[in-house]
């Protein structure tokens with residue numbers, strides 16, 4: 001089986017964590033390869049998620065103007081094409097791109113227009129997910145979800161919460177997720193990554209997402225695994241990222257295979273290809289080597305992903 005040739009779907013991919021050396025050096029020629037390797041790529045084992053996330057700052061610092069955002073979007077699509085990704089949901093936090101005077105609306109408009117152009121140029125289908133962040137205020141979360149609403153019927157398709165799950169509670173963000181629910185805005189949420197099963201339960205209860213980013217620690221509670229299965233809550237799983245953030249010592253200890261065998265809807269993602277130093281091709285290869293996954297499992301994950309994607313049924317049908 002030639003993994004590189006398999007069509008792939010990626011639902012969990014942070015725009016600001018996926019800058020290639022090519023685009024970084026084009027934006028800031030003073031950054032040489034050694035500096036890129038040291039500052040943008042995390043060590044194979046980080047202390048924890050918060051440690052891992054210190055690298056994300058490097059990415060969004062270079063994404064503060066129309067030209068920079070546009071270059072980064074096109075760079076990412078080039079990488080997606082190289083892993084034969086046919087559909088991707090790309091996420092970013094618009095409020096992290098205001099340092100050089102862009103308004104939140106302009107950030108989303110620029111990124112959306114670049115996405116539309118990149119879809120046309122590469123043939124890779126895509127949508128955007130706007131993220132609030134755990135350390136944001138209630139007002140910032142509300143502003144972010146309202147941006148999703150303002151960009152309805154464009155490439156902007158959903159709402160997420162990212163950043164340090166262990167460091168900040170959910171309280172500030174409940175109203176934004178309620179707003180999303182009231183306005184039929186598709187939602188996902190990072191949970192069960194830096195915290196355990198109680199975090200997944202509270203995320204489901206208070207945010208009501210149809211998908212969970214990571215969610216892998218759900219495996220620790222059989223009742224939660226059953227709940228995910230029975231309610232078709234989809235897990236966006238990013239195996240190498242979880243090993244790097246020190247959730248698991250090795251890839252072999254990752255519960256993706258157990259969750260798959262329990263019938264939970266899930267798919268394979270990179271999360272942060274630059275920080276993790278991975279590609280979707282590499283993730284597939286690891287799953288093949290470590291768990292013996294093959295066409296059957298990869299195809300099933302793609303089916304689950306298409307069903308869980310934040311797209312109209314006509315596009316779902318086209319991807320199947």
Ligand code: ADE
Nearest residue numbers: 014017162163190271272
């Ligand atoms: N932002 C980028 N990668 C992330 C992760 N794995 N968890 C939370 N926020 C993130």
Ligand code: ZN
Nearest residue numbers: 162190213271
């Ligand atoms: Zn993530």
